[in-house]
Amino acid sequence: MGFIQNIKQAAKLYKQLDWKELQAVNEKIDLAKAMKQFSKLDDKQLKMLMRMLDGPGKEKVLPEINPDFYELSDKLTPEQRALQLKVRYFMETEVAPIVNDYWLRDEFPHELIPKFGELGLAGVTYEGYGCPGLPFLMEGVLAMEMARIDSSIATFFGVQSGLTMGSIYLCGSEEQKQEWLPAMNRFEKIGAFGLTEPEVGSGAAGGLTVTCQQTADGWVLNGQKKWIGNATFADVVVVWARNLGDGEVKGFLVRKENPGFEVEKIKGKMALRIVQNGLITLKDCVVEEKDRLPNANSFKDTADVLRMTRAGVAWMAVGCARGAYENALDYTRNRKQFGKPIASFQLIQNHLVEMISNLTAMQTLVFRLSELQDNGQLKDEHASLAKVFCTLRTRDIVRGAREVMGGNGILLEHNVARFVADAEAIYSYEGTKEINTLIVGRAITGYSAFV
Structure with a gap:
């Protein structure tokens, strides 16, 4: 029945041709022979033929690349969301175009320093001294946005804003705070x-x-x-x-x-x-x-500074993983093999789903971590668990990102090789996986396994 319907449809289309089109068809095709061949086709083959005759049709509309799979950004206020997007724009326009070159040369882009000063964000959570006085949640979000483009730049900012300014803010005299914090917020002084x-x-x-x-x-x-x-x-x-x-x-x-x-x-x-x-x-x-x-x-006073900043390192790990995932997903949707984008292959999708699963778990964890910090409930073991989990999963994500790119994954121009390398440093600094594991282990068992 399907075959007859297709023949009727073909006949109907044939009748709709004008005389010039009919003449062109008769010159190129032996219609009697063509109809005889059509009669040998089954329904599936006829449908494939009709699709070929219809042409490629509309271009497939792909979903937006969205690494925030659970829409955690909805938890931000409109003002906080605007600041996140401001930093994202800064990183994409000022940092992304030059970062591979500086990374390869092992040099620092000093021309960015006054531009960071114009943002006025150093000392994110501190009150007074020209500092923004934002929630710890925003300190994490901004660290993620910076690491999403480059972990080195995020580390530079973290050393300035968190470790150095934090030491002065928590442990310094009023005179020391007045001397250093406003100037460091403006990046006129580097710490x-x-x-x-x-x-x-x-x-x-x-x-x-x-x-x-x-x-x-x-x-x-x-x-x-x-x-x-x-x-x-x-x-x-x-x-x-x-x-x-x-x-x-x-x-x-x-x-x-x-x-x-x-x-x-x-x-x-x-x-x-x-x-x-x-x-x-x-x-x-x-x-x-x-x-x-x-x-x-x-x-103990040193540890207070480290506790305050360690949550930011977990957020940086999320940013590193997020940048790798975004670049990998974009690559797989544009890279074609065997006539199709490799994102349409089952094994590639398996890698991508593993990556977004880990990334979503990491983002959910650090959001809650910052909520604890903003509520004054943060403990050493909370920050340590986040550091352990997020840096481990970041390793998995950057490995998957490199893998779906094949050989191109080791080239800087595809913006994943840098994340693969930088993930190793984030994994180690501000407390190794083993040290942070022992901090969590002590908290849950009541026994200290430190030497």
Whole structure:
């Protein structure tokens, strides 16, 4: 019955042809022979033929690339959403066009510094001193937006806004806050945070080798700090040192012009190449008493700064994963193999669904984490769990993004290779997976497994 209907349809279409069209058909086609061949086709073959005659039809409209699968941005106020989009536009227009070049050259785009100052967002959550005083949720959202384009730039901002300004905000005197925070908010002064040492990373709580000793002229610092982001061009470095007098950890604002202060750039990195990490050497470095952080008198005070900023690192991991996912999805919808976009293949879709599943779980977790922080309920184990989970899943997502791109996934121009490399650094800094795991383990079992 279907065959007869198709023949009738073909006959009807044939009758609708004008004389010129009929003449053209008769010159090119033996209609008797064609009808004989048509009679041998089954319904499926006839339908395929009719589709070919109809032409390609309308171009397929693809859904918008939306990594916010559960629409968590709806939880933001209109003002917060507008700020998120403002930072997104800044990163897409000012940073994205130049980031691969600077990453490849292992250099920092200093021309961006005054543009960050115009945003006025450093010290996101602090009250006063020219700082925005926004909720912790927005600090996380902005970190995600920056890392979505480049993790190095997000790290630069985090060191300035979180670790350095946070140390001064939490532990500094009023005079120190007035001197540094407004200028750092405007990015007229750049800061760095000196905790990690060549032989001391995870063991910083009890084993700092950089020492400080009080003298008649103030304090004398000796030792080395390693992996200090922004150190090569910072105006001030927050240095944490063990007091030879009482064995406690103290904090200092070490200015770049202080005698006995030297910085050597760390070269040969495979990740976060735009971040200018330095090896700092303090050799009888003299620091005046006025530059000692008066409210930093034990490692507990250092830990307060780290707790406040660790949630931001989890958000950065989300941004890194989000950027990789967006670029991978866009690539698969444009890349064709065997005559079709590879996004239409089952195995590619499996990779993409795994990626959006992990990303959605990560985003949901960090939103709740920031809610706890805004409610004053944040504990070490909350931030540590987010750091562990998000950095692990980021590794999975960037691996999947590289995989769906095939060989092109290792090229910077496709904007995934950088995320693959940078994910390794985010996985390690501000507490390794093992250290953060032990913090969570202690909280849920009641037993400390630290050495």
